[in-house]
Amino acid sequence: MKELVSENLELIDAAEINAIVIGHDDAGESVTVRPGKFGPYVKRGDDTASVPDDLAPDELTVSKALELLAAPKGDDPIGELDGLRIRQERALRGLRAVG
Numbered sequence: 326m327k328e329l330v331s332e333n334l335e336l337i338d339a340a341e342i343n344a345i346v347i348g349h350d351d352a353g354e355s356v357t358v359r360p361g362k363f364g365p366y367v368k369r370g371d372d373t374a375s376v377p378d379d380l381a382p383d384e385l386t387v388s389k390a391l392e393l394l395a396a397p398k399g400d401d402p403i404g405e406l407d408g409l410r411i412r413q414e415r416a417l418r419g420l421r422a423v424g
Contacts (some may be wrong), residue, residue, distance in 0.1 A: 344368075348387035356390045367393055374398075 330337070340410065343358040347367075356369045365376040367390040374393040376385060404411045 350391060356387050369394055
């Protein structure tokens with residue numbers, strides 16, 4: 326087995342091996358959970374979202390994953406105040422709004 330893996334190492338996609346399909350959205354696109362550098366994340370197509378630390382693995386359903394994917398991203402503005410675009414970002418103790 327070691328020889329087989331060594332000879333074909335460039336053909337092995339580690340990201341695909343570690344992806345777990347948890348289901349499909351209404352359009353039939355796969356929703357997967359994967360390990361990442363900063364913790365687990367869900368992925369659908371090119372869209373990704375972090376899995377919160379306080380979410381138990383058995384609570385990660387397709388609907389919860391779609392909810393995470395639909396949440397505003399850190400770079401997407403969530404509003405405007407006094408002409409400043411407000412966006413959401415992760416902080417040490419949760420989320421914060423920054424301009």
